[in-house]
Amino acid sequence: MSKDIKIKKGLNIPLKGEADKVLGTAERSGAFVIKPSDFKNFTPKLLVKEGQEVLAGSPLFYSKDYPEVKVGSPVSGEVVEVMRGAKRKILGIKVLGDKETRYAQFPAADAARMSRAEVKQRLLDQCLWAFIKRRPYGTAARPTDNPISIHVSGFDSAPLSADYDYVLHGKGKEFQAGLEVLKQLTDGPVHLNLHREMNTDEVFKGAKGVQINWFSGPHPSGNVGVQIHHIKPLNKGEVVFTVAAQDVALIGNAFLTGKYDASRTVAVAGSSVKSPKYFKTIQGASISTLVEGNLEGDNNRLISGNILTGTKVAADGHLGFFNKEVTVIPEGDHAKFFITEGWAGPGFGKFSASRSYFSWLMPSKKYDLDTNTNGEARALVVTGEYESVFPMDIYPQHLVKAIMIGDIELMENLGIYEVDDEDFALCEYICTSKTAVQQIVREGLELIEKECG
Amino acid sequence: MKFLHTAFQNMKAPFEKGGKFEKYNKVLTAIDALETFAFTPEEVTHTGAHIRDGIDLKRTMSVVIMAMIPCLLFGMYNAGYQHYRELGELATASFMDMFTIGLIKVLPLVVVSYGVGLGIEFAFAMFKGHSVEEGYLVTGMLIPLIVPIDIPLWMLAVAVAFAVVFGKEVFGGTGMNILNVALTARAFLFFAYPTFMSGDKIWIHEGMTNDAISGATILGDLAAMKGGLETLRFSAQDMFLGFIPGSVGETSTLAVLIGAAILLFTGIGSWRIMLAAVLGGATMGAIFNFFGDMGIGGGLMQLPFWQHLIVGGFAFGVVFMATDPVTAAQTNKGKWIYGFLIGLLAIMIRVFNPAYPEGIMLAILFMNVMAPLVDHYVVQGNINKRLKRLNVKTA
Numbered sequence A: 001m002s003k004d005i006k007i008k009k010g011l012n013i014p015l016k017g018e019a020d021k022v023l024g025t026a027e028r029s030g031a032f033v034i035k036p037s038d039f040k041n042f043t044p045k046l047l048v049k050e051g052q053e054v055l056a057g058s059p060l061f062y063s064k065d066y067p068e069v070k071v072g073s074p075v076s077g078e079v080v081e082v083m084r085g086a087k088r089k090i091l092g093i094k095v096l097g098d099k100e101t102r103y104a105q106f107p108a109a110d111a112a113r114m115s116r117a118e119v120k121q122r123l124l125d126q127c128l129w130a131f132i133k134r135r136p137y138g139t140a141a142r143p144t145d146n147p148i149s150i151h152v153s154g155f156d157s158a159p160l161s162a163d164y165d166y167v168l169h170g171k172g173k174e175f176q177a178g179l180e181v182l183k184q185l186t187d188g189p190v191h192l193n194l195h196r197e198m199n200t201d202e203v204f205k206g207a208k209g210v211q212i213n214w215f216s217g218p219h220p221s222g223n224v225g226v227q228i229h230h231i232k233p234l235n236k237g238e239v240v241f242t243v244a245a246q247d248v249a250l251i252g253n254a255f256l257t258g259k260y261d262a263s264r265t266v267a268v269a270g271s272s273v274k275s276p277k278y279f280k281t282i283q284g285a286s287i288s289t290l291v292e293g294n295l296e297g298d299n300n301r302l303i304s305g306n307i308l309t310g311t312k313v314a315a316d317g318h319l320g321f322f323n324k325e326v327t328v329i330p331e332g333d334h335a336k337f338f339i340t341e342g343w344a345g346p347g348f349g350k351f352s353a354s355r356s357y358f359s360w361l362m363p364s365k366k367y368d369l370d371t372n373t374n375g376e377a378r379a380l381v382v383t384g385e386y387e388s389v390f391p392m393d394i395y396p397q398h399l400v401k402a403i404m405i406g407d408i409e410l411m412e413n414l415g416i417y418e419v420d421d422e423d424f425a426l427c428e429y430i431c432t433s434k435t436a437v438q439q440i441v442r443e444g445l446e447l448i449e450k451e452c453g
Numbered sequence B: 001m002k003f004l005h006t007a008f009q010n011m012k013a014p015f016e017k018g019g020k021f022e023k024y025n026k027v028l029t030a031i032d033a034l035e036t037f038a039f040t041p042e043e044v045t046h047t048g049a050h051i052r053d054g055i056d057l058k059r060t061m062s063v064v065i066m067a068m069i070p071c072l073l074f075g076m077y078n079a080g081y082q083h084y085r086e087l088g089e090l091a092t093a094s095f096m097d098m099f100t101i102g103l104i105k106v107l108p109l110v111v112v113s114y115g116v117g118l119g120i121e122f123a124f125a126m127f128k129g130h131s132v133e134e135g136y137l138v139t140g141m142l143i144p145l146i147v148p149i150d151i152p153l154w155m156l157a158v159a160v161a162f163a164v165v166f167g168k169e170v171f172g173g174t175g176m177n178i179l180n181v182a183l184t185a186r187a188f189l190f191f192a193y194p195t196f197m198s199g200d201k202i203w204i205h206e207g208m209t210n211d212a213i214s215g216a217t218i219l220g221d222l223a224a225m226k227g228g229l230e231t232l233r234f235s236a237q238d239m240f241l242g243f244i245p246g247s248v249g250e251t252s253t254l255a256v257l258i259g260a261a262i263l264l265f266t267g268i269g270s271w272r273i274m275l276a277a278v279l280g281g282a283t284m285g286a287i288f289n290f291f292g293d294m295g296i297g298g299g300l301m302q303l304p305f306w307q308h309l310i311v312g313g314f315a316f317g318v319v320f321m322a323t324d325p326v327t328a329a330q331t332n333k334g335k336w337i338y339g340f341l342i343g344l345l346a347i348m349i350r351v352f353n354p355a356y357p358e359g360i361m362l363a364i365l366f367m368n369v370m371a372p373l374v375d376h377y378v379v380q381g382n383i384n385k386r387l388k389r390l391n392v393k394t395a
Helices: A116-125 A164-168 A172-183 A224-231 A245-257 A396-404 A408-413 A421-430 A437-452 B002-015 B027-038 B057-087 B095-128 B135-145 B153-171 B181-192 B218-224 B236-241 B253-266 B271-293 B305-310 B314-321 B332-352 B360-394
Strands: A004-006 A020-024 A031-034 A044-046 A059-063 A070-072 A077-084 A090-097 A133-135 A149-153 A190-195 A211-216 A240-242 A263-269 A277-282 A300-304 A311-313 A325-330
Touching (some): A031 A077, A044 A090, A149 A172, A164 A245, A172 A190, A172 A245, A190 A224, A224 A240, A396 A437, A408 A437, B027 B095, B057 B135, B057 B314, B095 B135, B135 B314, B253 B271, B271 B305, B271 B314, B305 B314, B314 B332, B332 B360
Parallel strands (some): A020 A277, A149 A240, A263 A325
Antiparallel strands (some): A044 A059, A059 A070, A133 A240, A300 A325
């Protein structure tokens, strides 16, 4: 039975540089990098050596804790480098792509006619399992999990994020095939969560065999954690799977054609992008191919992912495993004089959820925000601001404090199983005391996973 | 402004590692505090949310200070106004005469409050090696507004020192205190120097030294006299506008309301606490009115409940003290309970305690102590809900 849910708390940050719904052409990336750090709390074990040839969909590494979970190569070619950091930590596996991609070929399969075990095995064999995340913890799903339901968010409410309707338009067959696969993994329902006020493509509206739920309200209504909480909150001991909508189509395509096709349409957005639009590229592609010649200024922050939860990447960095957009904004690494741009200024160009700057006079203005923290880290003084953007029946500030003091029982009681760090992105944005909330929550989740499994 | 930025860098250089005065590197904290006052630092985000809201603690504090300016200005004017009114020279004194008296008396209070308070804050920051936090900016303005006009400056300095050290720094500094720091100063003064902080002579400039001035506050009058309201020397309009004796900044409900409007509009003050406290005060006032109308109790019982809200420091306390986010309840439900009880207790103390008719201070301090308890039960409610969900599942 579908649900209609109104999200009241939250915040839409009006930013300049939203991607136009136009498909640009990007030069094909030479090298592709898959970073184990894109998977949370994941210890990688290598399956390839430098110099080895791989096919698109051949496994590159697997999880130390769940060896069946393998991560595949997005393209065919030669593994040219295993990038390592301190203590020989694996930072990334670089594959020099062939001009024509060769695929690790699997037979086409119809998930609806397969048993659960067969579907699982196929997902694991074809390196598709890595696209499935689990709650609690927001980590890679475990093959032993028996999820009570599976959630797919059909929209992204984060600022400057990719429009799923545009990206998935015309991919109804693949998307439906992906949903059929997911349906085999749970005894419970597969939820497809859509936004009431946004345009919704036929791909989503026409989805069959799933429970469609309608959300309305500001960001973070598109966060799957918020959606789970409102549809049926997670209890200790329960597991829910989540898959991003584009990845559902990828999985569907892999079942229909037998090919691991990691190509995707990404939004290149942000105020530093001259003409923000969409590009067709491949997972792990070099970001420079997407932004070259399209940036204003030379002091920019390149982010793989959205502006609230994405990862900072260098100019020669690569698109993250799960990321569907690249955001570029100016760096704010210059001091701001207090009465002109700083804390005592009128602040016409400063967006604030409070109305303490005169920017409230211009409600429809879009902002060109930089990466400056606009103040220094302080003790948590102001209360009620996290609560104003956190649409769950959880006390966010109390939970954050419980994590800070490492009180596991209190964290459990306050609902840590229901959250992921991305759910706290707006809290971090809005925090007067400039606390690194997402990082704290991630540490809390890692502690809990370590202690309580 | 590049030259100023360079000047700060030059000033810091000798104290940094390898510099001439390296062993005095604690001075860096102080220079840093000044530098971050003049320039929002070049600090950038690293992970997670790559952009941050424009607001910071400095902006928050400065908005609160702005909200107190109407009270401060009116307080200055009222100081002179009350002085000349008691002397019977109101007709001959000009606006500037009145304002000047206030200015001369109040400005030193502000200077001493900030001087001593910030001095101690800087000293603690340097000693403990953390950055100077902005908490005192608001406290420093609050304190001069809640003391009698003629308070000796040394007394104020002692109170500020006590409040900052024992009210805040011993708990770990800004954000960690249990009691409202400004009210700690006020309470310290009240209990340490009662002759200067209560009675009917202190509220008007030269009231203590000039026999021609009487100077009791309305609450003092009503509390002292067992009679009814007939003897009240001030109209409700005077109470609302603030032309009554009292602490420097708290007499004018109108000025407080302007401040409240700024705090509420900017979203910095909690509307829940303010509204709840007004409701609490009105409820208690109405209950007393009920008994007062039956002839029980004195003038304070009969004072119409809405006048309780505009007389004395009630409005000032509710708007500027009760809403202090550090010492108030932190949950939204808790804020309702916290605010309501402050209003209720303030009027109750006012009516039942003839020695100290201004109840808002003690009510807020008491609820500061109770706030964590209120929050505990609110949060526990949420926890129980979650546990119940779990029990239903496992049952």
